[in-house]
Amino acid sequence: MKRDKLKLIDLHCDTFFRIVLAQLEGRTINLKENDLHVDIERLKKVGASGQMFAAYIPAQSLSQYGFDGTPYDFLKLTYKKMLEELEANKGDIALATNYLDYEKNMANGKISAFLTIEEGCILDGKIERLDEIYDMGFRFLGLIWMPENCIGFAHSKDPEVMAKGLKPFGFEVVERMNEIGMVIDVSHLSDGGFYDVAKHSKQPFVATHSNCRAIANESRNLTDDMIKILANKGGVMGLNLVPAFLDASNKSRIEYMVKHIKHIKNVGGIDTVAIGADFDGMYGDLEIDNVGDIDRLFDALVREGFTWDEIDKIAYKNVLRVIRDVIG
Numbered sequence: 001m002k003r004d005k006l007k008l009i010d011l012h013c014d015t016f017f018r019i020v021l022a023q024l025e026g027r028t029i030n031l032k033e034n035d036l037h038v039d040i041e042r043l044k045k046v047g048a049s050g051q052m053f054a055a056y057i058p059a060q061s062l063s064q065y066g067f068d069g070t071p072y073d074f075l076k077l078t079y080k081k082m083l084e085e086l087e088a089n090k091g092d093i094a095l096a097t098n099y100l101d102y103e104k105n106m107a108n109g110k111i112s113a114f115l116t117i118e119e120g121c122i123l124d125g126k127i128e129r130l131d132e133i134y135d136m137g138f139r140f141l142g143l144i145w146m147p148e149n150c151i152g153f154a155h156s157k158d159p160e161v162m163a164k165g166l167k168p169f170g171f172e173v174v175e176r177m178n179e180i181g182m183v184i185d186v187s188h189l190s191d192g193g194f195y196d197v198a199k200h201s202k203q204p205f206v207a208t209h210s211n212c213r214a215i216a217n218e219s220r221n222l223t224d225d226m227i228k229i230l231a232n233k234g235g236v237m238g239l240n241l242v243p244a245f246l247d248a249s250n251k252s253r254i255e256y257m258v259k260h261i262k263h264i265k266n267v268g269g270i271d272t273v274a275i276g277a278d279f280d281g282m283y284g285d286l287e288i289d290n291v292g293d294i295d296r297l298f299d300a301l302v303r304e305g306f307t308w309d310e311i312d313k314i315a316y317k318n319v320l321r322v323i324r325d326v327i328g
């Protein structure tokens with residue numbers, strides 16, 4: 001039943017946050033091989049052709065982590081670490097800033113590392129910073145993580161907050177990201193913000209790590225209406241393995257993952273489904289607790305009647321389409 005080699009491009013992991021935190025605590029964690037959810041050895045094992053590595057910015061708790069700079073300083077620290085690890089492992093993995101880089105890396109037998117940012121507060125109201133982070137090699141930006149930033153508001157159980165849209169600077173950010181070819185990531189964003197992005201973005205956008213609210217009623221997940229809009233725009237959403245975002249039982253189980261994937265397929269179409277597992281950003285009762293076990297999900301999809309063409313789309317092809325469409 002199992003095919004030789006599955007390609008995988010996962011849309012979101014917090015692995016570099018763990019690596020940077022260790023560094024701040026005087027410990028060393030390597031990307032090559034570690035006890036986290038993601039390392040190069042396990043990415044190779046599952047045949048990953050790419051991985052989005054997020055620079056997660058814990059804007060409100062930087063000092064708690066013993067860091068006394070700004071969120072932008074923290075981004076630069078994470079970026080430095082990313083470059084160091086890519087250099088140290090250049091035989092296995094290389095930066096990709098567009099589709100051609102990905103193809104080149106594939107031809108050289110290397111995994112493509114796409115750099116992403118989780119928390120638009122690093123812009124600090126300065127639109128020119130988008131060009132700076134672009135020049136650094138970042139190609140995806142999660143507009144928000146914390147409750148409020150210069151761009152807009154995060155998802156919330158409070159309907160009034162959830163309805164809040166982008167701030168004037170947020171609209172500028174959408175426009176500029178469209179112009180320079182960066183992918184807008186709406187995971188963590190308020191519903192109002194989502195609809196503003198959908199209305200104003202001329203390019204496909206993504207939810208790198210969000211599930212279906214119709215199945216798991218969490219404000220972090222997308223409603224069916226939002227899934228349809230995302231799909232019509234040509235975007236994708238990455239299946240998140242966080243227990244609460246999969247099921248009210250608070251257990252991360254493969255059967256729930258399949259349920260969400262089927263739902264996204266039914267509502268938005270197969271071209272909308274991707275993987276954004278949130279490795280190294282999730283805890284709890286996890287049936288798949290590292291990227292090396294992700295093929296268990298694809299085995300389950302085969303058993304559920306998904307074709308390999310569909311599984312290829314879910315595993316990497318839909319993500320590549322968005323990269324080609326938005327970044328080039």
Ligand SMILES: [Zn+2]
Binds near residue numbers: 118209
């Ligand atoms: Zn997240």
